[in-house]
Amino acid sequence: EAQVTQNPRYLITVTGKKLTVTCSQNMNHEYMSWYRQDPGLGLRQIYYSMNVEVTDKGDVPEGYKVSRKEKRNFPLILESPSPNQTSLYFCASSPSDRYEQYFGPGTRLTVT
Amino acid sequence: GENVEQHPSTLSVQEGDSAVIKCTYSDSASNYFPWYKQELGKRPQLIIDIRSNVGEKKDQRIAVTLNKTAKHFSLHITETQPEDSAVYFCAASESGYSTLTFGKGTMLLVSP
Numbered sequence: 001e002a003q004v005t006q007n008p009r010y011l012i013t014v015t016g017k018k019l020t021v022t023c024s025q026n027m028n029h030e031y032m033s034w035y036r037q038d039p040g041l042g043l044r045q046i047y048y049s050m051n052v053e054v055t056d057k058g059d060v061p062e063g064y065k066v067s068r069k070e071k072r073n074f075p076l077i078l079e080s081p082s083p084n085q086t087s088l089y090f091c092a093s094s095p096s097d098r099y100e101q102y103f104g105p106g107t108r109l110t111v112t
Numbered sequence: 113g114e115n116v117e118q119h120p121s122t123l124s125v126q127e128g129d130s131a132v133i134k135c136t137y138s139d140s141a142s143n144y145f146p147w148y149k150q151e152l153g154k155r156p157q158l159i160i161d162i163r164s165n166v167g168e169k170k171d172q173r174i175a176v177t178l179n180k181t182a183k184h185f186s187l188h189i190t191e192t193q194p195e196d197s198a199v200y201f202c203a204a205s206e207s208g209y210s211t212l213t214f215g216k217g218t219m220l221l222v223s224p
Contacts, residue, residue: 031209042118042201042216043148043156050209058211059113090155099144099208103155 002027004104006091012110013081021076021107023091031094032074033058033101034066036087043090049074081111114139116204118215125192126223133218135202136184142204145178145185150217151198159200160187192222 004025013019025032033048035058045058049068063085065077074093078085088108092101115138125131137145146161162169162176162185169176173192178185189196199219205212 033212035214040216043203043214045212045214048209048211056211059213094208099146099161099205100158101146101212103157105155 002102004091004093004102006089006104006107008107009105010108012112014112015082016080019078019081019109021078021089021091021109023074023076023104024072025093025102026072027093027095027102028071029093029102030071030096031101032068033092034064034074034076035090035092036060036085037090037106038087046076046089081109083111085109086111114142114204114206114211114213116202116213116215118202118218120218121216122219122221124221124223127192127194129192129222131189131192131196131220131222133187133200133202133220134184135186135204135215136182137204137213138183139204139206140180140183141206144205144208145176146203146205146208146212147176147187148201148203148214149198150201156201189220192220194222194224196220197222 034046035043044060047066049055091104094101143164148156149159150156175188199217203214
């Protein structure tokens, strides 16, 4: 089944404890992206990647890192999480011949 | 960077009525305008998109119009049904593979 997967789906952590949210797609898509969704603010893009080893900042990259060492994986790294990074995070991917983004199921992160 | 304003934030209609959601954008370089639907607790899904070389696109009960001169685009849903109830997001991008900026969303409620 073609899909985008994220792990974990739910995470509660403490301030300053490094964490990684994984994202993987099995559709051989070139483009991948991370978003955060907060009430009243909609979806905001954190980082995106047009292909392996190519990443670029979105609208809200501060406090996040990403890497794209393989085409299928695009992990989101929070080196020192803070409470203002409590949010619902979505990973998405799209193929090179269409702009439609396929979203993962989301990861709900709480930082205390 | 790009700024996308979306109105209204909530919209209540009776089943069978039409619904219109409007968005404005700030960056004249934007050329790609998708609309995503997000049902409660689910991931966003693309419902329709338009590129700047066309002024209107229709898919069954859904249509999108674009006015590049005025920098605004709109989503039109005709003959609304209760299953159309969801949050709708507009977005704008220079291309589908660069930064994608979303509006804050419109909660559409269709009453039977």
